[in-house]
Amino acid sequence: MENSVLTYFINRSPKYNASSAWVTDKMFIQKIYQLSEANENSTVLDVATGTGLIAKQFHGNVKKIVGVDICESMVQQAKDQLDTLIISKIENISLPDNSFDICVCRQGLQFAELDETLKQIYRILKPGGVTVLAHLTSYPEETEEDKKITFKIQALREPVRKNYLSYDTIQKMLQTAGFKDIEIHPYITKESINRWINHGAISEENKTAIIQCYHMAPSHYKEIHHIEIFDNDIFDDMHMTIVKAKKPQY
Numbered sequence: 001m002e003n004s005v006l007t008y009f010i011n012r013s014p015k016y017n018a019s020s021a022w023v024t025d026k027m028f029i030q031k032i033y034q035l036s037e038a039n040e041n042s043t044v045l046d047v048a049t050g051t052g053l054i055a056k057q058f059h060g061n062v063k064k065i066v067g068v069d070i071c072e073s074m075v076q077q078a079k080d081q082l083d084t085l086i087i088s089k090i091e092n093i094s095l096p097d098n099s100f101d102i103c104v105c106r107q108g109l110q111f112a113e114l115d116e117t118l119k120q121i122y123r124i125l126k127p128g129g130v131t132v133l134a135h136l137t138s139y140p141e142e143t144e145e146d147k148k149i150t151f152k153i154q155a156l157r158e159p160v161r162k163n164y165l166s167y168d169t170i171q172k173m174l175q176t177a178g179f180k181d182i183e184i185h186p187y188i189t190k191e192s193i194n195r196w197i198n199h200g201a202i203s204e205e206n207k208t209a210i211i212q213c214y215h216m217a218p219s220h221y222k223e224i225h226h227i228e229i230f231d232n233d234i235f236d237d238m239h240m241t242i243v244k245a246k247k248p249q250y
Helices: 002-020 026-035 052-059 114-122 143-158 169-177 193-197 204-218 219-224
Strands: 043-047 064-069 084-087 100-106 125-137 182-192 228-230 233-246
Touching: 026 052, 026 125, 026 182, 026 233, 043 052, 043 114, 052 100, 100 114, 114 125, 114 169, 125 169, 125 193, 143 204, 143 219, 169 182, 169 233, 182 193, 193 204, 193 233, 204 233
Parallel strands: 043 064, 043 100, 064 084, 100 125
Antiparallel strands: 125 233, 182 233, 228 233
């Protein structure tokens, strides 16, 4: 699976920054930065740093920004935004305990082993440290049928995805990992499905299946997602969940 994830992102890297509205959404990025409580003395770890757009927000505004990712072709675009780059899986990253003030991750947990990743983030953070995790999830008011549609579409777009995150999944797992003071901040991103599926790493068959999912979705799903169809495109108000939590002080 790891080689499949790596190959997937190698294929996505040329088009990654243009593949979704949320990737370059300045308000979304600023929200993550503000919630992190970063200042000029902060040391920050950016998990799944990708092309470095989150790191860019921190670079120059904090003491140190470190990025970790498994895909070198992605992070070639991020090097100027990082003080240090580590090519590694976060699950077995070699960093000292209690060494960072902040850990952020945008759209990386779906490709990782969740339990182990959160354990590593907890271990690496200093007591009182902050983590901010921002990921595409289901809507909180969705029924199980609606979740199935959302997760089916996500599986077709990202065949190497390991995790499908509901609104409360990350919150519950952070609690299990020992984090406290958990806050949930919803964020809606309107996505063009034509743009969203043409990221360079899925088959034409999967693209067609995604479009069919939208056309065949029940009215309840279309209402929650504010589905709009015009100009041969489909627009979906996708639900991002931003979760902030703290490692307790000893």
